[in-house]
Amino acid sequence: MSKSRDFLGRYRLARLIRIGSTAEVWEAIDENSSDNKRYALKVLRESCSADKAEIGLLKHEYNVGKALSSPRIIKMIDLQTDKGRPFLVLELFSELNMKQALRKGPESLAFMLKKIIEQAAEGLYYMHTKNWIHRDIKPDNYLVARDGETKLIDFTIAEPKLTGIKKLFYKSKTVQGTRSYMAPEQIRGKLCDERSDVYSFGCVLFELTTGKPPYTGQTPNDLLSKHLSGSIPSPIVYNDNVTPEFATLIKKMMAKKQEDRPDSVWEFLKEFRAMEIWRKRPRAPEVSVFDDMGSMKSADDMIKRPDGNYDVVKGGDKDKNKEAGE
Numbered sequence: 001m002s003k004s005r006d007f008l009g010r011y012r013l014a015r016l017i018r019i020g021s022t023a024e025v026w027e028a029i030d031e032n033s034s035d036n037k038r039y040a041l042k043v044l045r046e047s048c049s050a051d052k053a054e055i056g057l058l059k060h061e062y063n064v065g066k067a068l069s070s071p072r073i074i075k076m077i078d079l080q081t082d083k084g085r086p087f088l089v090l091e092l093f094s095e096l097n098m099k100q101a102l103r104k105g106p107e108s109l110a111f112m113l114k115k116i117i118e119q120a121a122e123g124l125y126y127m128h129t130k131n132w133i134h135r136d137i138k139p140d141n142y143l144v145a146r147d148g149e150t151k152l153i154d155f156t157i158a159e160p161k162l163t164g165i166k167k168l169f170y171k172s173k174t175v176q177g178t179r180s181y182m183a184p185e186q187i188r189g190k191l192c193d194e195r196s197d198v199y200s201f202g203c204v205l206f207e208l209t210t211g212k213p214p215y216t217g218q219t220p221n222d223l224l225s226k227h228l229s230g231s232i233p234s235p236i237v238y239n240d241n242v243t244p245e246f247a248t249l250i251k252k253m254m255a256k257k258q259e260d261r262p263d264s265v266w267e268f269l270k271e272f273r274a275m276e277i278w279r280k281r282p283r284a285p286e287v288s289v290f291d292d293m294g295s296m297k298s299a300d301d302m303i304k305r306p307d308g309n310y311d312v313v314k315g316g317d318k319d320k321n322k323e324a325g326e
């Protein structure tokens, strides 16, 4: 690897964490810092690096992230461009997102789920107190560490919460979000508020307890129609170790109408803190999902294709672009 290709700005690219449809996320080292500090760089892929809309989204993500300061939310450090590649500099945290941590089933996290859910909810609640609606709450957008510490990421489609007269002037826009977790009003392009995130968070809780999202569909439209009008499944059907109280709370969060859900994440947290998730306390699995990191690659495992994108030589990230079909 040539030295210049190895660097973006002052950061040496050490390991490709993940490739999405528009961005690559790298672990990078600031070799100028005395302690060789590590960061995560979210870099627009070469094929998108001159795309004004994508650059706009990256800037938007920077601006939202800069306005937030909480241990439950990933820290936004900088927005830079080098060699024509715009990129975000972020606090580096954890090896796994929640979706990856669930790959081996809900047992991987079950024994520390109280902490994970509490911290995940605190991150979202904090965002709402700063008047931002996340709009893409899903397991891929939470990072989880092996001790259960959890942080919220990815503010690409976050929007300010509209209040008062501004609500009246709301015009519906192109629908954005991830199908498996989208609230009915978001699917319909209507005004979203914190209860839309509560809905998506309910879907995340369903997946954390059962290992699967609440709805799947033969086609994208089939999946969306289940969010709009399908009956609300109980997590107990898939995991009878979930307490009835928690199952009822999850179902309430997934109510079709905003007014039937908890009013805020704070309301959720108050109820959640007073209840048990499990009937029988789960044990930690013998092999932690955090020790099974076969798919992680160093930068040296990558080859660059003529189009400028990277191929992962051995294995690869099986989840890549998966959400596009979800």
Ligand SMILES: Nc1ncnc2c1ncn2[C@@H]1O[C@H](COP(=O)(O)OP(=O)(O)O)[C@@H](O)[C@H]1O
Residues within 6 Å of the ligand: 017, 018, 020, 021, 022, 023, 025, 040, 042, 074, 090, 091, 092, 093, 094, 096, 097, 140, 141, 143, 153, 154, 155, 156
């Ligand atoms: N700060 C970070 N530290 C460690 N891993 C991260 C960080 N930010 C993102 N990732 C990893 O990269 C993935 C994609 O990042 P994300 O910001 O969600 O991009 P996208 O907009 O492509 O969904 C995450 O699911 C996570 O696995």
Ligand SMILES: [Mg+2]
Residues within 6 Å of the ligand: 140, 141, 154
């Ligand atoms: Mg994401």
